[in-house]
Amino acid sequence: MSPKTLYDKIWDAHVVHEAEDGTCLLYIDRHLVHEVTSPQAFEGLRMAGRTVRAPGRTIAVPDHNVPTTPDRIRGGMNEESRIQVEALDRNAKDFGIHYYPVSDIRQGIVHIVGPEQGWTLPGMTVVCGDSHTATHGAFGALAHGIGTSEVEHVLATQTLIQKKSKNMKVEITGQLGPGVTAKDITLSVIGKTGTAGGTGYVIEYCGEAIRSLSMEGRMTVCNMAIEGGARAGLIAPDEKTFEYVKGREHAPKDEHWDSALAWWKTLKSDDDAHWDKVVTIRGEDIAPVVTWGTSPEDVLPITASVPAASDFTGGKVGAAQRSLDYMDLKPGTKLTDIEIDTVFIGSCTNGRIEDLRAAAAILEGKKIKVKRAMVVPGSGLVRKQAEEEGLAQIFLDAGFEWRLAGCSMCLAMNPDQLAPGERCAATSNRNFEGRQGRGGRTHLMSPQMAAAAALTGRLTDVREMMAAPA
Amino acid sequence: MDKFTTLSGIAAPMPLVNIDTDMIIPKQFLKTIKRSGLGINLFDEMRYDDKGEEVEDFVLNQPAYREAQILVAGDNFGCGSSREHAPWALLDFGIRCVISTSFADIFYNNCFKNGILPIVLPEAERDLCMEDATRGANARIEVDLEAQRITLSDGTTIPFEVDPWRKHCLLNGLDDIGLSLEKAPAIDEFERKASADRPWV
Numbered sequence A: 001m002s003p004k005t006l007y008d009k010i011w012d013a014h015v016v017h018e019a020e021d022g023t024c025l026l027y028i029d030r031h032l033v034h035e036v037t038s039p040q041a042f043e044g045l046r047m048a049g050r051t052v053r054a055p056g057r058t059i060a061v062p063d064h065n066v067p068t069t070p071d072r073i074r075g076g077m078n079e080e081s082r083i084q085v086e087a088l089d090r091n092a093k094d095f096g097i098h099y100y101p102v103s104d105i106r107q108g109i110v111h112i113v114g115p116e117q118g119w120t121l122p123g124m125t126v127v128c129g130d131s132h133t134a135t136h137g138a139f140g141a142l143a144h145g146i147g148t149s150e151v152e153h154v155l156a157t158q159t160l161i162q163k164k165s166k167n168m169k170v171e172i173t174g175q176l177g178p179g180v181t182a183k184d185i186t187l188s189v190i191g192k193t194g195t196a197g198g199t200g201y202v203i204e205y206c207g208e209a210i211r212s213l214s215m216e217g218r219m220t221v222c223n224m225a226i227e228g229g230a231r232a233g234l235i236a237p238d239e240k241t242f243e244y245v246k247g248r249e250h251a252p253k254d255e256h257w258d259s260a261l262a263w264w265k266t267l268k269s270d271d272d273a274h275w276d277k278v279v280t281i282r283g284e285d286i287a288p289v290v291t292w293g294t295s296p297e298d299v300l301p302i303t304a305s306v307p308a309a310s311d312f313t314g315g316k317v318g319a320a321q322r323s324l325d326y327m328d329l330k331p332g333t334k335l336t337d338i339e340i341d342t343v344f345i346g347s348c349t350n351g352r353i354e355d356l357r358a359a360a361a362i363l364e365g366k367k368i369k370v371k372r373a374m375v376v377p378g379s380g381l382v383r384k385q386a387e388e389e390g391l392a393q394i395f396l397d398a399g400f401e402w403r404l405a406g407c408s409m410c411l412a413m414n415p416d417q418l419a420p421g422e423r424c425a426a427t428s429n430r431n432f433e434g435r436q437g438r439g440g441r442t443h444l445m446s447p448q449m450a451a452a453a454a455l456t457g458r459l460t461d462v463r464e465m466m467a468a469p470a
Numbered sequence B: 001m002d003k004f005t006t007l008s009g010i011a012a013p014m015p016l017v018n019i020d021t022d023m024i025i026p027k028q029f030l031k032t033i034k035r036s037g038l039g040i041n042l043f044d045e046m047r048y049d050d051k052g053e054e055v056e057d058f059v060l061n062q063p064a065y066r067e068a069q070i071l072v073a074g075d076n077f078g079c080g081s082s083r084e085h086a087p088w089a090l091l092d093f094g095i096r097c098v099i100s101t102s103f104a105d106i107f108y109n110n111c112f113k114n115g116i117l118p119i120v121l122p123e124a125e126r127d128l129c130m131e132d133a134t135r136g137a138n139a140r141i142e143v144d145l146e147a148q149r150i151t152l153s154d155g156t157t158i159p160f161e162v163d164p165w166r167k168h169c170l171l172n173g174l175d176d177i178g179l180s181l182e183k184a185p186a187i188d189e190f191e192r193k194a195s196a197d198r199p200w201v
Helices: A006-012 A039-048 A070-074 A079-095 A110-116 A131-139 A148-157 A182-193 A215-223 A239-245 A254-264 A315-327 A353-363 A380-388 A391-398 A447-456 B085-093 B105-112 B123-133 B164-172 B176-181 B184-197
Strands: A015-018 A024-027 A030-033 A058-060 A125-128 A142-145 A159-162 A166-173 A201-206 A232-234 A277-282 A289-291 A299-301 A342-346 A372-376 A423-426 A441-444 B006-014 B070-073 B097-100 B117-120 B140-144 B149-151 B157-159
Touching (some): A006 A142, A006 A201, A015 B184, A030 A148, A110 A215, A125 A131, A131 A142, A131 A232, A131 A239, A142 A232, A148 B176, A182 A215, A201 A215, A215 A232, A215 A239, A342 A353, B070 B123, B123 B140
Parallel strands (some): A030 A125, A125 A142, A166 A201
Antiparallel strands (some): A015 A024, A289 A441, B006 B140, B149 B157
8 A cells, every 4th residue: 555644644544535636525524614704604505595504513513603791691792793603503403503602601712622621522524604724634634624625525525525635744853942942933934935835735743842832822823724724724643632632522532432533543654655745944043033014924023023025025025015004013113122012822722721820920920011901711711711710810910801611813804903003912723914903913822922012112032031941 | 607609798897905795785785685685786886976976987887887797807806705795786887807816715606606707817918908998889809618718809819717617517507506415425424434534523
């Protein structure tokens, strides 16, 4: 048998039908649904008199639109958002799919809820009408975002029409330095390959620095595979993965656990597998990074200065100038001299318990110097755990707002938005123009770096705040 | 889905690289539960100022391009979010074809589901299209999907590649859910085998 990558193995295990030209019908094990990209799909089903083929494999949760303020249960939602959330309520009920309503403590960002509840398992195919579905790749699942027409296709057939992508290996060797996180890895990869560097590929992240990451960190890395243009990002499952999954509500139990584990242990790329593209980065070469522009590829170490448009070539010259104008930055300014107004900690990239612990460790006993700062936990359960661990009190004492779970200011569909010109240190995944609110300016970074920025009121090298090892 | 066979129309130049789906249709317009009516908000934050007035120099506000049916764009068009509202907004405005050197994967897929043809060209050929597009309403570009050929206003022809299956679906306006449902016996068979092999899924 010819050697295979992890992607090849998962793909092969899910092909329902292959046409002569290589177009495949791929079986989908898990379909996650949220309120923004699904109403038209359910409407399409109704109009065609179709039904949901596998409701037991379909999980819905409202996250994009929901307010994160405590009054949301009492109806603190605008009319349009309310209609969308109510449509999801109705669709989940009518079609008999698993549902976590806003009132359920398990509600949260769909990509945090899936793994938390044990819906996401190694070797699965997972899709959702959301580009950050790549997150689930951290479990060695083939997971990617789809459009609403494809949501409808999966609802009706439990399959997707797909052509296979190419294989790309991203190896992070060695160890990360102090203050360097999974977020710095994933941003640094995009900084190196560009936002189209992964187009046409599925990425497998590997190497010692990836192995050393927790499951939370691995989810952060895979989450942003889409920002590098890749269809999906994967990490081979290992003992950490199995440990994370074991005992979760929808994870296999008893004899099923043993047979699942036996298969999961085969889910790794063969030593002599073929890679169409290989990128290698030394863990030791990765610094805490921030973005300066309006594309996730605009990544620089925090010790650097704002570039000039003339530092770039081709179409990027104009784009860089547009970014500098939009971000109101002057070339040559030290990144650590950029003052910020707002800090946002949360999102499917960095809204998990480990992220909150890391930020709280920087903030403990200190006060923020920014106009506003908010923590939006990724799920109700993350929120509860953070309260039990005393993290919530640290955030509140520092001057942060402590919110309910949702996507919030990552895409600003709910009331959590930046005002024009407002500058934000954000742990989310996109710094596009207007992403966090029209005219808002976003700098992406890790939770530690966002916490450090909250304390100084400017972009800050978190390493300066970390206690020297004894 | 409407068929796509041939198109002869005005092409609008958008040379910016990395035009993302937040630019194409900002998030505040994703609250709709319909597919239609998004054309008015296409490129909303570039097209209108803070007061909702048209920005005069934005390409689709210029008299020559208000009826554009083709966009010629910079690299990596459609990156970012999976929102199908992006192709819905383009279609509702009247855009049926986008020409670039590269597209983000999900956006590219979404186009084909909505009767929009995304064409990938090498940089030099894309630049020829861009140059033609800058001539405005007098320059009509022709796109022939069957022949896989673009004809510029001076008669220059440029061939392009497209996946045969997707071409077939576009040419015939096929609903691929219906086609996949015809494979229901194969799906049933897969489920039987998978539930034996991986009963925990």
